[in-house]
Amino acid sequence: MKLETRKIPESEPEMVEIRYHWITDEIQEIITFVKSRQGQLSAARDGKRFEVPVVDLFYAESVDDRLFLYTAADSYEIRMKLYELEDLLKNKSFFRVSKSMIVNLMKITSVRPALNGRFSAILKNGEEIIISRKYVPALKQILKGGES
């Protein structure tokens, strides 16, 4: 794929143009990356493609090698790996709470102890997710003002 960048005057708006023959996985990956930088993720539900605002995301979960995004009431499938999404969203209040899940810290109402040193987080839509023991020290650090 040919890459072209061009410096433009400040009076012109910055833009990314993708010229494609077909939307391949590679193209879709680039689109997803660019949209995520704009605060949106391109994901699918019932065969339709949706632009999901990052701020509306509650959590993302990897199930059987497929990655799902969850908002207050809906779920979407996104074609990327959890670690890639985690990397994309690391400066947007998302935090890894288990091997298969990242959660939006802005959507947590409260935290309470669960079994065996784990914690469970109650989300603003009433859902409850488990925070693995392994990730609790990092969570404490981030909430105290460390880097996410």
Next chain:
Amino acid sequence: MTGQKWKTLSIRALRLYTLLVTLITVLMIILGNLLDRDRVFSYDAFFSPLIYALIGTVATMITRSDKELSVRSLIIRKVTSLLIVEGAIVFIALNADTIPTDKNWGLPALVLGIFVVFVLTHVIQYFIDRKDAEKLNADLSRYQERQMNGSPIHEYHSQDGPGCN
């Protein structure tokens, strides 16, 4: 194993050990006063709670897992841990003279006592975790306020929800 993980694990083990020493000492005082008031010990008896607590801590640590266990697996591990502790302490008690296992009530009281300490340890651990959770909630609240007041996340805030392509 990372340094942070070692640190967390060590703190947890030390906390459990201290808790067990305290609970076992209290249990020995209560059981001793109730059931064997006239018994006299040498200074060596002070080692008993330390040794029993060490057995309890080691049994808990070797049956712990880094994996996220299901509730069923967790219960199996806890029961295994309890059985190891019961077995080890009963074995020591039968071969030492700090606990009067020759009396009828000796062994049942010991087995029951270990179970009570086991349950109490978990109850106290839960309250410690609850205190941790309260602190986490306070930090979470401050974190969310900080993000709301200064984070670029607001540039992306959407009122309309996801749009269809």
